[in-house]
Amino acid sequence: MATITQAGPPNAAPAGRRPIHGEVRDAGRQSLVYLFLLIPMAALAAAVPFAWTTGLLSWTDIALAVGFYLLTLHGVTVGYHRLFTHGSFKPNRAVKITLAILGSMAVQGPVITWVADHRRHHAFSDKEGDPHSPWLFGTSAWAMSKGFWYAHMGWMFEPRNTTNEERFAPDLVRDRDLVKIDQLFWVWTVATFFLPAILGGLITMSWTGAATAFFWAGLVRISALHHATWSTNSICHMIGERPFKSRDKAANFWPLALLSGGESWHNSHHADQTCARHGVKRGQIDTSARIIWLMEKAGWVTNVKWPTEERLARLAAD
Numbered sequence: 001m002a003t004i005t006q007a008g009p010p011n012a013a014p015a016g017r018r019p020i021h022g023e024v025r026d027a028g029r030q031s032l033v034y035l036f037l038l039i040p041m042a043a044l045a046a047a048v049p050f051a052w053t054t055g056l057l058s059w060t061d062i063a064l065a066v067g068f069y070l071l072t073l074h075g076v077t078v079g080y081h082r083l084f085t086h087g088s089f090k091p092n093r094a095v096k097i098t099l100a101i102l103g104s105m106a107v108q109g110p111v112i113t114w115v116a117d118h119r120r121h122h123a124f125s126d127k128e129g130d131p132h133s134p135w136l137f138g139t140s141a142w143a144m145s146k147g148f149w150y151a152h153m154g155w156m157f158e159p160r161n162t163t164n165e166e167r168f169a170p171d172l173v174r175d176r177d178l179v180k181i182d183q184l185f186w187v188w189t190v191a192t193f194f195l196p197a198i199l200g201g202l203i204t205m206s207w208t209g210a211a212t213a214f215f216w217a218g219l220v221r222i223s224a225l226h227h228a229t230w231s232t233n234s235i236c237h238m239i240g241e242r243p244f245k246s247r248d249k250a251a252n253f254w255p256l257a258l259l260s261g262g263e264s265w266h267n268s269h270h271a272d273q274t275c276a277r278h279g280v281k282r283g284q285i286d287t288s289a290r291i292i293w294l295m296e297k298a299g300w301v302t303n304v305k306w307p308t309e310e311r312l313a314r315l316a317a318d
Contacts, residue, residue: 036107036189037156037226043219044227056212060203064196064217068105072192073225075102076114077261077288084111084172085118088276089292089304093177100181104188107222108229112182116168121233122273123168125248131155131163132233135249144238152234153226193218228259236266243281244271244315254284262286271315272307280307 051057079099082088091099100111108114117131124130132155134147155161165173172178181188193214200213240251244267256264262285263269265278272280279286295301 036222037153040107040219040223040226043215044223047216047220050215056208057216058204058209058212060200060209061212061216064199064213065221068192068196068217069221069225071102072106072221073228073261074288074291075099075104076106076108076225076229077263078291079103080106080108080111080114081118081263082276082288082292084115084178085122086274087305088274089296089301091295091301095295095300097177097181100178101188104181104185105192106225106229107189107192108226110182110185111178112165112169112172113163115172116163116165119168120163122270125250125270126237127248131161134234134237148234148238151237152230192222196221228256229263231256232260232263232266236264240264240267242267243317244268244312245317246270252284257285258287261288263288272311274305275307276304277307280312 080103083091083096083099084103103111103114109117121130121132124133126133126135128136130136132151134144134151136150137143137146172182196217197210197214200217201207201210203209235256236251236253237249238251240253242249242251246267248270250266250270252267253264257279262277262279265280265284265286268280269275269278276292277286277289278284279289292301292304296304
Protein backbone atom coordinates (compact mmCIF):
# COMPACT_ATOMS: atom_id res chain seq x y z
CA MET A 1 0.00 0.00 0.00
CA ALA A 2 1.21 3.50 -0.74
CA THR A 3 2.71 5.45 2.13
CA ILE A 4 0.90 8.74 2.66
CA THR A 5 3.59 11.31 3.12
CA GLN A 6 1.56 14.52 3.18
CA ALA A 7 -1.61 15.69 4.79
CA GLY A 8 -4.61 17.03 2.94
CA PRO A 9 -7.07 15.67 0.43
CA PRO A 10 -5.82 12.93 -1.92
CA ASN A 11 -5.81 15.15 -4.99
CA ALA A 12 -4.15 18.15 -3.33
CA ALA A 13 -0.81 19.41 -4.64
CA PRO A 14 2.03 20.17 -2.20
CA ALA A 15 2.02 23.77 -0.98
CA GLY A 16 3.58 26.10 -3.51
CA ARG A 17 3.99 23.39 -6.14
CA ARG A 18 2.03 21.71 -8.89
CA PRO A 19 2.46 18.03 -9.72
CA ILE A 20 4.44 17.43 -12.88
CA HIS A 21 1.67 15.13 -14.13
CA GLY A 22 -2.07 14.93 -13.55
CA GLU A 23 -3.27 18.51 -13.10
CA VAL A 24 -1.09 19.74 -15.96
CA ARG A 25 -2.92 17.35 -18.28
CA ASP A 26 -6.45 17.83 -16.92
CA ALA A 27 -7.50 20.11 -19.77
CA GLY A 28 -7.43 17.31 -22.31
CA ARG A 29 -8.27 14.45 -19.97
CA GLN A 30 -12.01 14.37 -20.57
CA SER A 31 -11.74 14.36 -24.36
CA LEU A 32 -9.29 11.46 -24.17
CA VAL A 33 -11.68 9.56 -21.89
CA TYR A 34 -14.47 9.91 -24.42
CA LEU A 35 -12.20 8.99 -27.32
CA PHE A 36 -10.40 5.94 -25.94
CA LEU A 37 -13.16 4.53 -23.73
CA LEU A 38 -16.37 5.12 -25.63
CA ILE A 39 -15.24 4.38 -29.19
CA PRO A 40 -13.91 0.89 -28.34
CA MET A 41 -17.04 0.33 -26.24
CA ALA A 42 -19.22 1.15 -29.23
CA ALA A 43 -17.24 -1.40 -31.23
CA LEU A 44 -17.76 -4.00 -28.50
CA ALA A 45 -21.51 -3.35 -28.52
CA ALA A 46 -21.55 -3.74 -32.32
CA ALA A 47 -19.35 -6.84 -32.37
CA VAL A 48 -22.03 -9.55 -32.22
CA PRO A 49 -24.44 -8.04 -34.78
CA PHE A 50 -21.46 -7.13 -36.98
CA ALA A 51 -20.15 -10.69 -37.00
CA TRP A 52 -23.65 -12.14 -37.39
CA THR A 53 -24.64 -9.99 -40.36
CA THR A 54 -21.32 -9.74 -42.21
CA GLY A 55 -19.44 -12.88 -41.24
CA LEU A 56 -16.25 -10.79 -41.15
CA LEU A 57 -14.51 -12.61 -38.29
CA SER A 58 -11.64 -14.90 -39.26
CA TRP A 59 -9.31 -17.15 -37.31
CA THR A 60 -6.63 -14.56 -37.94
CA ASP A 61 -8.75 -11.94 -36.18
CA ILE A 62 -9.40 -14.29 -33.25
CA ALA A 63 -5.72 -15.20 -32.89
CA LEU A 64 -4.62 -11.57 -33.00
CA ALA A 65 -7.34 -10.48 -30.56
CA VAL A 66 -6.48 -13.20 -28.05
CA GLY A 67 -2.74 -12.61 -28.43
CA PHE A 68 -2.93 -8.85 -27.94
CA TYR A 69 -5.46 -9.31 -25.11
CA LEU A 70 -3.06 -11.57 -23.19
CA LEU A 71 -0.07 -9.30 -23.79
CA THR A 72 -1.79 -6.09 -22.72
CA LEU A 73 -3.76 -7.76 -19.90
CA HIS A 74 -0.56 -8.95 -18.27
CA GLY A 75 1.11 -5.63 -18.97
CA VAL A 76 -1.50 -4.21 -16.60
CA THR A 77 -1.70 -7.03 -14.05
CA VAL A 78 1.98 -7.97 -13.82
CA GLY A 79 3.41 -4.53 -14.70
CA TYR A 80 1.12 -1.69 -13.72
CA HIS A 81 -0.36 -3.49 -10.72
CA ARG A 82 1.91 -6.05 -9.07
CA LEU A 83 5.21 -4.43 -10.01
CA PHE A 84 4.80 -0.66 -10.23
CA THR A 85 1.97 -0.22 -7.71
CA HIS A 86 2.89 -2.80 -5.08
CA GLY A 87 6.52 -3.76 -5.68
CA SER A 88 5.80 -7.50 -5.60
CA PHE A 89 9.14 -8.25 -7.29
CA LYS A 90 12.25 -6.56 -8.67
CA PRO A 91 12.75 -6.76 -12.46
CA ASN A 92 15.74 -6.13 -14.63
CA ARG A 93 15.56 -2.96 -16.74
CA ALA A 94 14.37 -4.72 -19.91
CA VAL A 95 11.47 -6.37 -18.07
CA LYS A 96 10.54 -3.09 -16.39
CA ILE A 97 10.41 -1.21 -19.69
CA THR A 98 8.58 -4.01 -21.52
CA LEU A 99 5.90 -4.30 -18.84
CA ALA A 100 5.40 -0.53 -18.73
CA ILE A 101 4.92 -0.38 -22.51
CA LEU A 102 2.57 -3.39 -22.60
CA GLY A 103 0.53 -1.91 -19.75
CA SER A 104 0.33 1.39 -21.62
CA MET A 105 -0.98 -0.50 -24.66
CA ALA A 106 -4.05 -1.51 -22.64
CA VAL A 107 -5.14 2.16 -22.98
CA GLN A 108 -6.07 2.50 -19.31
CA GLY A 109 -3.96 5.58 -18.81
CA PRO A 110 -0.24 6.42 -18.56
CA VAL A 111 1.70 4.30 -16.09
CA ILE A 112 2.28 7.02 -13.46
CA THR A 113 -1.34 8.15 -13.52
CA TRP A 114 -2.60 4.56 -13.22
CA VAL A 115 -0.31 3.71 -10.32
CA ALA A 116 -1.12 6.91 -8.42
CA ASP A 117 -4.85 6.24 -8.76
CA HIS A 118 -4.46 2.65 -7.60
CA ARG A 119 -2.29 3.49 -4.62
CA ARG A 120 -4.86 6.09 -3.64
CA HIS A 121 -7.54 3.39 -3.94
CA HIS A 122 -5.66 1.22 -1.44
CA ALA A 123 -4.95 4.12 0.90
CA PHE A 124 -8.67 5.00 1.15
CA SER A 125 -10.26 1.71 0.09
CA ASP A 126 -14.08 1.92 0.24
CA LYS A 127 -13.88 5.20 2.16
CA GLU A 128 -14.02 8.86 1.23
CA GLY A 129 -11.02 9.52 -0.99
CA ASP A 130 -11.19 6.17 -2.81
CA PRO A 131 -11.38 7.14 -6.50
CA HIS A 132 -13.70 4.28 -7.46
CA SER A 133 -15.49 2.62 -4.54
CA PRO A 134 -19.05 1.35 -5.19
CA TRP A 135 -19.93 2.06 -1.53
CA LEU A 136 -19.69 5.86 -1.57
CA PHE A 137 -23.42 6.51 -2.07
CA GLY A 138 -25.08 4.26 0.52
CA THR A 139 -26.52 0.76 0.64
CA SER A 140 -30.00 1.14 -0.86
CA ALA A 141 -30.76 -0.53 -4.19
CA TRP A 142 -30.53 2.81 -6.00
CA ALA A 143 -27.32 3.77 -4.19
CA MET A 144 -25.70 0.45 -5.06
CA SER A 145 -26.74 0.76 -8.70
CA LYS A 146 -25.20 4.22 -8.79
CA GLY A 147 -22.15 2.90 -6.95
CA PHE A 148 -21.67 0.06 -9.42
CA TRP A 149 -21.72 2.45 -12.38
CA TYR A 150 -19.37 4.85 -10.60
CA ALA A 151 -16.86 2.17 -9.59
CA HIS A 152 -16.98 0.43 -12.96
CA MET A 153 -16.34 3.44 -15.17
CA GLY A 154 -18.24 6.54 -14.05
CA TRP A 155 -15.36 7.79 -11.91
CA MET A 156 -13.24 8.35 -15.01
CA PHE A 157 -15.72 10.94 -16.30
CA GLU A 158 -15.36 13.10 -13.18
CA PRO A 159 -13.14 16.06 -14.16
CA ARG A 160 -11.99 16.67 -10.57
CA ASN A 161 -11.38 13.05 -9.63
CA THR A 162 -7.62 13.33 -10.12
CA THR A 163 -4.76 12.04 -8.01
CA ASN A 164 -1.65 13.92 -6.93
CA GLU A 165 1.07 11.86 -8.56
CA GLU A 166 3.98 13.37 -6.62
CA ARG A 167 2.27 12.30 -3.42
CA PHE A 168 1.15 8.80 -4.42
CA ALA A 169 3.83 7.77 -6.93
CA PRO A 170 7.02 9.70 -6.07
CA ASP A 171 9.20 6.69 -6.89
CA LEU A 172 7.80 6.50 -10.43
CA VAL A 173 8.12 10.25 -10.93
CA ARG A 174 11.85 9.88 -10.22
CA ASP A 175 12.31 6.95 -12.63
CA ARG A 176 13.55 8.32 -15.96
CA ASP A 177 12.49 5.24 -17.92
CA LEU A 178 8.93 5.36 -16.61
CA VAL A 179 8.62 9.12 -17.02
CA LYS A 180 9.60 8.79 -20.68
CA ILE A 181 7.19 5.88 -21.25
CA ASP A 182 4.48 7.88 -19.48
CA GLN A 183 5.11 10.87 -21.74
CA LEU A 184 4.93 8.65 -24.84
CA PHE A 185 1.55 7.18 -23.90
CA TRP A 186 0.10 8.44 -27.19
CA VAL A 187 2.66 6.34 -29.10
CA TRP A 188 1.67 3.14 -27.28
CA THR A 189 -2.00 3.98 -27.83
CA VAL A 190 -1.51 4.34 -31.58
CA ALA A 191 0.55 1.14 -31.65
CA THR A 192 -2.03 -0.96 -29.80
CA PHE A 193 -4.74 -0.10 -32.36
CA PHE A 194 -2.69 -0.24 -35.54
CA LEU A 195 -0.23 -3.11 -34.93
CA PRO A 196 -3.07 -5.67 -35.15
CA ALA A 197 -4.26 -4.02 -38.35
CA ILE A 198 -0.78 -4.15 -39.88
CA LEU A 199 -0.34 -7.80 -38.91
CA GLY A 200 -3.83 -8.69 -40.13
CA GLY A 201 -3.14 -7.06 -43.46
CA LEU A 202 0.23 -8.77 -43.87
CA ILE A 203 -1.07 -12.21 -42.88
CA THR A 204 -4.07 -12.07 -45.21
CA MET A 205 -2.41 -9.82 -47.79
CA SER A 206 -5.60 -7.78 -47.99
CA TRP A 207 -7.07 -4.47 -46.86
CA THR A 208 -10.10 -6.37 -45.58
CA GLY A 209 -7.85 -8.37 -43.28
CA ALA A 210 -6.31 -5.15 -41.99
CA ALA A 211 -9.73 -3.59 -41.38
CA THR A 212 -11.22 -6.58 -39.55
CA ALA A 213 -8.08 -7.00 -37.42
CA PHE A 214 -8.30 -3.31 -36.47
CA PHE A 215 -11.93 -3.85 -35.44
CA TRP A 216 -11.58 -7.14 -33.54
CA ALA A 217 -8.00 -7.15 -32.26
CA GLY A 218 -7.90 -3.39 -31.82
CA LEU A 219 -11.19 -1.80 -30.79
CA VAL A 220 -13.13 -4.83 -29.48
CA ARG A 221 -10.12 -6.28 -27.68
CA ILE A 222 -9.36 -3.00 -25.90
CA SER A 223 -12.95 -2.57 -24.70
CA ALA A 224 -13.20 -6.19 -23.52
CA LEU A 225 -10.00 -5.70 -21.54
CA HIS A 226 -11.30 -2.43 -20.11
CA HIS A 227 -14.40 -4.13 -18.75
CA ALA A 228 -12.40 -7.04 -17.31
CA THR A 229 -10.21 -4.56 -15.42
CA TRP A 230 -13.07 -2.32 -14.34
CA SER A 231 -14.99 -5.32 -13.01
CA THR A 232 -12.30 -5.74 -10.37
CA ASN A 233 -13.16 -2.23 -9.12
CA SER A 234 -16.91 -2.76 -9.24
CA ILE A 235 -17.99 -6.42 -8.96
CA CYS A 236 -15.06 -7.47 -6.76
CA HIS A 237 -15.92 -4.81 -4.18
CA MET A 238 -19.57 -5.84 -4.05
CA ILE A 239 -20.03 -9.61 -4.25
CA GLY A 240 -17.92 -12.70 -3.64
CA GLU A 241 -16.14 -14.52 -0.85
CA ARG A 242 -14.00 -12.90 1.85
CA PRO A 243 -11.79 -15.63 3.33
CA PHE A 244 -9.12 -13.21 4.55
CA LYS A 245 -9.19 -10.23 6.89
CA SER A 246 -9.34 -6.91 5.05
CA ARG A 247 -10.35 -3.43 6.17
CA ASP A 248 -12.64 -2.97 3.16
CA LYS A 249 -15.22 -4.90 1.15
CA ALA A 250 -12.88 -6.44 -1.44
CA ALA A 251 -14.03 -9.95 -2.37
CA ASN A 252 -12.88 -12.98 -4.36
CA PHE A 253 -15.07 -13.52 -7.45
CA TRP A 254 -13.95 -16.65 -9.28
CA PRO A 255 -15.83 -16.21 -12.62
CA LEU A 256 -13.52 -13.31 -13.53
CA ALA A 257 -10.24 -15.05 -12.67
CA LEU A 258 -9.24 -16.11 -16.18
CA LEU A 259 -10.33 -12.92 -17.97
CA SER A 260 -8.58 -10.74 -15.38
CA GLY A 261 -5.33 -12.68 -15.17
CA GLY A 262 -6.01 -13.59 -11.53
CA GLU A 263 -6.92 -10.09 -10.36
CA SER A 264 -10.40 -11.12 -9.22
CA TRP A 265 -8.98 -12.88 -6.14
CA HIS A 266 -9.41 -9.40 -4.76
CA ASN A 267 -9.98 -10.12 -1.08
CA SER A 268 -6.74 -12.10 -1.04
CA HIS A 269 -4.96 -9.16 -2.67
CA HIS A 270 -6.34 -6.51 -0.31
CA ALA A 271 -5.43 -8.68 2.67
CA ASP A 272 -1.81 -9.00 1.48
CA GLN A 273 -1.25 -6.24 -1.05
CA THR A 274 2.41 -6.78 -1.94
CA CYS A 275 2.02 -10.52 -2.53
CA ALA A 276 2.93 -11.57 -6.08
CA ARG A 277 0.20 -14.25 -6.14
CA HIS A 278 -3.45 -13.30 -5.67
CA GLY A 279 -4.93 -16.75 -6.22
CA VAL A 280 -3.29 -18.20 -3.12
CA LYS A 281 -5.41 -21.32 -2.71
CA ARG A 282 -5.22 -24.55 -4.67
CA GLY A 283 -7.11 -24.37 -7.96
CA GLN A 284 -7.35 -20.56 -8.04
CA ILE A 285 -6.33 -19.47 -11.54
CA ASP A 286 -3.71 -16.71 -11.51
CA THR A 287 -1.90 -16.44 -14.84
CA SER A 288 -0.14 -13.26 -13.73
CA ALA A 289 1.53 -15.10 -10.85
CA ARG A 290 2.55 -17.89 -13.24
CA ILE A 291 4.25 -15.34 -15.53
CA ILE A 292 6.12 -13.84 -12.56
CA TRP A 293 7.19 -17.38 -11.57
CA LEU A 294 8.50 -18.07 -15.07
CA MET A 295 10.43 -14.77 -15.12
CA GLU A 296 11.92 -15.62 -11.74
CA LYS A 297 13.04 -19.03 -13.04
CA ALA A 298 14.62 -17.29 -16.04
CA GLY A 299 16.51 -14.93 -13.73
CA TRP A 300 14.76 -11.85 -15.07
CA VAL A 301 13.15 -10.88 -11.75
CA THR A 302 14.23 -11.27 -8.13
CA ASN A 303 12.93 -10.66 -4.60
CA VAL A 304 9.49 -12.05 -5.46
CA LYS A 305 7.10 -11.79 -2.52
CA TRP A 306 5.40 -15.18 -2.55
CA PRO A 307 2.77 -16.15 0.03
CA THR A 308 3.66 -18.43 2.91
CA GLU A 309 1.43 -20.80 4.88
CA GLU A 310 2.20 -18.95 8.10
CA ARG A 311 1.22 -15.57 6.68
CA LEU A 312 -1.98 -16.93 5.13
CA ALA A 313 -2.94 -18.44 8.47
CA ARG A 314 -2.48 -15.07 10.21
CA LEU A 315 -4.58 -13.31 7.56
CA ALA A 316 -7.43 -15.84 7.56
CA ALA A 317 -10.81 -14.45 8.59
CA ASP A 318 -12.14 -15.70 11.92
